[in-house]
Amino acid sequence: MNLKTLRLHNFRNYKRFEINFSKNINLIIADNAKGKTNLLEAIYLLSTGKSFKTSNLSELIHHEKTFFFIEAEFEKNSITESIKIYYDLKQKKVLHNSTNYPSLSSVLGIMPSILLHPDDISLIKGRPQNRRTFLNLFLAQKDPLYVHHYLRYLKALKNKNFLLKTKNFKNLKYYENELIKSGSYIIKQRKDLLKNLEKNLKNSIFELSSLKIDSNLKYISTIDYENDIEDSFQKILQKNFLKERNFKTSLFGPHRDDFQIIFNDKSVKYFASEGQKKLLLFALKYSEYFLLKESLNFSPLFLIDDFDSHLDRNHKMNVLKEFSKFNQVFLTTPNLEEIENTNIIRL
Structure with missing residues (x-):
């Protein structure tokens, strides 16, 4: 898949803006606060229905206007398609080719992407919610x-x-049955995803750093099960009815789950250095990209915001060599990088 054209109207600092992209690497260069991250934000919004900077979409509207409109033209499986989002304070509209969709979440899977952003380090050392979001977004796109x-x-x-x-x-009882059916599916898909990511993670770390590191991904569930997730889920809810009644909230299910990243038999969150955490984050995203590509049978977009911040120079040079394996990459940086086969975009 290739993103060919992006159009912005009243989006962030852009009143009217159109840009064409090339295959391979698109290097977006600008000083800070000049709007380079806003381009990735627009692509990501068209890809996932969400901003990675705010949950309040009204913040995306240009300060002098009352609405924004963004559009992408892309090629997937040799067919040119378009995705459009219109937003004002009263309504949201999504249009894929000639079909209208009722919600922003409807864009999921149409123009899939993987994002690496400086705040993504919270995936390694942040709250469980950050790791659940990582799993949810990957699975929702495929x-x-x-x-x-x-x-x-x-x-x-x-x-x-x-x-x-x-x-x-x-x-x-009715709502608990709904939770058991859908929650069991969610747990199984998350566990399967982590197994597949784990298989790729060691190779990804080696390709990016030439280091042989034993790494594992362990799913931590509030549902203690061996084989039948639905049966175990039901028994846990029955056993803990009084506890949930006293706390006045649901204490068991995938909304409380997490996963642990193990690096040489130790938790990355507590024992890895900052450099190791950054390397592992990049390796996770690297593995995520190729696993999603395999699942979709076409290449998602790979978005990297503030490329300089993610790795030290030696690891960064290894990453640059690996970019030849990617179909289309979007990098933002305040500095000119020496990268082969690059489309340089200066804002």
């Missing part, structure tokens, strides 16, 4: 059924928590 189960799970979770808070247990 599996429409995962999106279905995830949204159904969130709806049932909200309703169950309302019943627990109001001490109205009349329909509790």
Whole structure:
């Protein structure tokens, strides 16, 4: 897949802007606060329906305007397609080719991407929510059924928590059955994903650093199960009804799960150096890219914001050599990098 053209209207600091991209590496160079990250943000929004900088989409509107409109033209499997998002304070519109979609989440899987952003270090040393988001976004871009189960799970979770808070247990069983069905699917898909990422991670670390490091990804679930996730989920909810009633919230399920990154038999979060954490983050994203490519049978976009901040010089040179394996990469940097086969974009 290749992103050919991006158009912005009243988006962030851009009133009207159009840019064409090339295959391979697109190096976006500008001083700080000149809008280079905003280009990646627009691509990411068209890809996932979310901004990586804010949850309030009104912040994306140019300060003098009341709406924004963004559009991408891209080629996938030799067919040219388009994706458009319009947003104002009253409505959101998504248009893929000639089809209207009801929500921003509808864009998932249309123009998939992998993002590496300086704040992504929270995936290594931040809260469990950051790691759950990582898993959810990957799976949502390749599996429409995962999106279905995830949204159904969130709806049932909200309703169950309302019943627990109001001490109205009349329909509790119904919502728990919804949680069990969709939650079990979510847990299985997450565990399978981590197994596949783990297989690729050691090779990714070696290719990026020439280091042979034993690395593992361990899923940590609130549902203690061996084979049948649904049965174990049901038994845990039954056993802990009084506990959840007293706490007035749902304490068990994939919304409470996490995964641990193990580096030479030790938790990366607590024992790895800052340099090791950055290397592992890049290796995770590297593995994620190729696993998503394998799942989709075409290449997603790879977006790297503030390229200079992620690795030291030696590791960065190894990464630059690896970029030849990627179909299309977007880098932002304040400095000119010596990279072969590069489309240099100066803002």
